[in-house]
Every structure is written in structure tokens, then in C-alpha cells.
Amino acid sequence: MSDSFLPYGRQTIEEDDIAAVAAALRGDFLTTGPTVAAFETAFADRVGAGHAVACSNGTASLHLAMMALEVGPGDVCIAPSITFLATANCAAYVGAEVVFADVDPDSGLMTPESLAEALERAGGRPVRVVLPVHLRGDVCDLPGLAALAEAAGAVLVEDAPHALGSTMDFGGGRERVGDCAHSAMASFSFHPVKTIATGEGGMLTTNDAALAERLRALRSHGMTRPPGAAPWVYEMARPGYNYRLPDINCALGLSQLGKLDRFTARRRALAALYDARLAGLAPGVKPATGPAWSDPALHLYCVLIDFAGLGVTREAVMRRLAEQGIGSQVHYIPVHTQPYWRERQGDLALPGAAAWYDRCLSLPLYPGMQDGDVERVADALERALDLWGSAPAEG
């Protein structure tokens, strides 16, 4: 157990990760070299997808997915309101409209019921893409969502940065997030707080070879090399971007990917300690819970707290935690309440998202934590909630 500040999440970089990056730096390619393909192949194998395409970050990967599906003005994308901004921004990048779906108040996940309600609000406009977010790592009802999407003429693009390493069983055996058994594509991020880190970094997986080819062209200016053409020849059918992920980052990603099982096991063990320690802490304090089919890799450990019922504000609790060296965070502010969306769509009542947002608090969770750190966080939370009866100075 350490006395240092515990952030809500952080990367785990070890000496062999550093050595892998140093080896890449000594190689011939700093941008697109052999490590890009090696990372992509290893990643596709790990999640059970036919193809993996690396790109510069998780936001770029969502943008590429929209472009590869040729989503554009007049089209509608459906995103849950409880997610990071990027899930909806990717639709805005291509000029599409966003309809925000509500979420289950206890898991934070979009459900078939909330998707059906959002589809109704789309009001007959062409819905092209539904973007389920596996919040915290818990897996959405992909078969249920896919059936509704398909009936509406849409496909699923999983925004899956929280769920690398998550598995699920919908009744037909174990599946892995990223295998795209129910979706057109799944998108990942390797931002330092996610389950593996490359600095900035993203990945798309798909089982559709044509989609994978389009993604590869779009991540590098829209350039393709016609088969059999002279060596200098390239063609551009459509402008793309420079969204490439460098060899240096892929070397780190490849090294980190080999540790995913260990990292995931550690996250699950820490979460089990939290679950046991927080059970019965106080009425009005409960860990967020996911669906039964889901075995989450747990990017986040979220607690749902009835702040009003306990007579404290979240702001005061977060400040009291910080004073005790404990980081915490809110995942997320409902995206539909952002000024940009409010200006365009007016006020929209999504009661599940509001109930989630009112109560959620993410506590520190990352593989480098010690068992004793969980105890330290839980003790600090008890004090911050004033459960020991002695009010901390000022609230």
C-alpha cells in the first residue's frame, strides 16, 4: 500500500515495454513499418476478428468507421447519452445527425428498449449506424441491439475502448468484444487510461475485407496502390486523412497486448475487493452492475451513490477524496446536455441517463494498484461521505 496519490486510472508501463519502443526507434521505420502490421495481426487474433486496422486514436477510428460506411448529411446515427463526446462527434464530422438514446440507470448501457425509443424519435429519417458503448467494460445486449438496427436498415459500430478483454455469453458460447459477430466494426482506444496504452492510439476491427481495405486507404489520405501498377503510382478515389499510427506506438501496443490477460485479471481482482468492501457500506452506495452475459475487463470501477439521500454533494465528496490522495472522476456528463447538442436539439429528457449521471463516481482502478489501496480508497470514501459521524471540516 502506497501513500502516493491514486488517480482514477493510469497506464502500466514496464521495462520490456520500454525496450520494445527503444527497438522500434533503432529500426528503419518510425512511421509505417513492420510493427504496424504485426500489432494489427496480433490484435485481430486476440479479439477474434478477421481484420484489424490501427489508427492514430480512438476518435480517429470512429471517424474512419463513419467514412468507410459512407455516412453523410441526412443520415442519422444513434449514440447513447452516457459516453465520451467522441461517440457522437464522429457523426457530426461527416455531417450526419445524432439521436441520443437513453441508458439503463444501473448499468449505464444502451438497451434494446432505449434503442427502440430512440429509433422512434428518429421519426422515419434514415438511421445508418447505431453506436453501442460498452461502458466500464460491461457488454451491451449486442444481439438485441443488432436485431433492432437491422430492422431499421442500420448497422452496429461498437465504441469499445472500455471493453478490450471483455467477454460475453449470449447463450451460444463465449464471445469476445471486438470479434464483430453482431456488428460491422468495433472501435478501440489505447489512451493511457484504457486497458492497454500506446500513448495516443486506436484500432478498428471488422470481418469485412472490403471495409478493412477502405479503412486502410482512408487512414492514409485515401491513397491506394492499383495492383500491377508502377512502383510510384498511387490513386485517390476519395480524400482521406493522415490518421496513421506510428511504428513506435505499435511496438508499445504489441508489447502491452501480450499483458492484456494479466492486466484484466488484476483489474477483476481489485474490483472484487472493492465489491466486497463496499457491500453494506451504506444504503445508497452500490457498485454499478452489468448484465449477466457480460464478463467485463473493467476499464472503470464506478460506484452509484445517492448523494442527495446521504446529505452530501458529489463535488464535496470528490474534494474530500482528493484531500486524502484519492482521485475520482465522473463518467460521463450526458452528452445530449452539451451546449452544442442542446442548441441543435433543444432540451431532451433522458431519465436513465440523468439517474446514472446523478449517482456515478469512478474510483481508482488500474493494474499497478496494491490490494491495500482498495482499503485506503474505501476508508477515504467512508470519511468523505461522513459515514463515521465526524463531519470533515467544511463540505
Ligand SMILES: *Cc1c(COP(=O)(O)O)cnc(C)c1O
Ligand atoms: C477513450 C474513448 C474514446 C476516444 O478515444 P481517444 O483515443 O481518446 O480518441 C471514444 N469513446 C469512448 C467510449 C472512449 O472511452
